Amino acid sequence: MTSDEIKNPKPKFSEKRSASSGKFSYDKKIIDETLDIIRKNRELKEKSINGDSGK
Amino acid sequence: MATQVSENLKVKVVGKYIFLDNDFLNALFDDEDLFKLSIKLFPVNHMMIEPFVRIEFLRDTFRPEQYNLKADFIQKKVFCEATNHQEIFLGLQDNMLVLSKIYRHQKQAKRISDKCGPSIVDLVLAARLVYYSDSSVLITGNKKDFPARIFDCVGSIVCEDELGVTKVFYVLELNIKKFTECHEQLSRIEI
Numbered sequence: 001m002t003s004d005e006i007k008n009p010k011p012k013f014s015e016k017r018s019a020s021s022g023k024f025s026y027d028k029k030i031i032d033e034t035l036d037i038i039r040k041n042r043e044l045k046e047k048s049i050n051g052d053s054g055k
Numbered sequence: 056m057a058t059q060v061s062e063n064l065k066v067k068v069v070g071k072y073i074f075l076d077n078d079f080l081n082a083l084f085d086d087e088d089l090f091k092l093s094i095k096l097f098p099v100n101h102m103m104i105e106p107f108v109r110i111e112f113l114r115d116t117f118r119p120e121q122y123n124l125k126a127d128f129i130q131k132k133v134f135c136e137a138t139n140h141q142e143i144f145l146g147l148q149d150n151m152l153v154l155s156k157i158y159r160h161q162k163q164a165k166r167i168s169d170k171c172g173p174s175i176v177d178l179v180l181a182a183r184l185v186y187y188s189d190s191s192v193l194i195t196g197n198k199k200d201f202p203a204r205i206f207d208c209v210g211s212i213v214c215e216d217e218l219g220v221t222k223v224f225y226v227l228e229l230n231i232k233k234f235t236e237c238h239e240q241l242s243r244i245e246i
Contacts, residue, residue, distance in 0.1 A: 009148075009152045010149060012149050014186050026133060029132060033215050034090065036134055037084075037131070040124055042087075
């Protein structure tokens with residue numbers, strides 16, 4: 001970067017317009033797997049709360 | 056969880072990248088109803104994970120079981136990691152600096168004495184909205200760090216949990232005209 005660029009940055013806009021770096025999918029199997037993770041997280045939280053309740 | 060979505064939100068975000076703030080990402084991770092709603096609302100869009108948001112989501116979680124669940128969740132292909140090579144990162148850095156100057160200038164103009172600006176992660180997200188100015192929105196529960204002088208709120212998702220606690224998530228986009236005006240005001244005082 002030049003000294004001027006460092007001292008006076010200008011806003012930058014994407015010319016290519018692609019923000020995505022990978023594959024994206026709403027495949028039912030993937031959605032179901034994601035929902036499964038969410039349920040496991042809920043169970044883990046409940047287990048953690050119940051586990052602390054007696055202390 | 057009961058949810059209410061603002062009118063025509065689905066139409067307003069068609070074809071846009073949807074950047075998720077950490078608070079909304081956590082809400083998705085905690086609630087399958089909200090996640091299912093999001094899949095219905097944004098069926099052809101990309102739910103984008105900014106790399107710094109990924110770090111924020113995973114940080115401080117030391118229990119392996121919990122950490123692994125979070126890591127598995129965020130790697131699912133319903134989410135897409137935002138492009139992050141050097142060219143983009145340098146552009147984001149410039150946008151972050153420009154935005155931070157605009158924020159401070161606007162606060163001073165309004166005689167707002169708030170010494171704390173937005174976090175680095177919020178600045179990065181704002182910088183992304185500038186970078187992808189006509190093709191992106193952000194979902195966040197904290198819109199005060201994305202000032203209305205620059206960003207427009209195009210919709211909201213209101214969630215109420217079983218205890219009756221309500222949380223609102225806002226869908227924001229850059230208003231290029233407002234941003235340009237603020238930047239020009241700033242440029243007039245710079246040497």
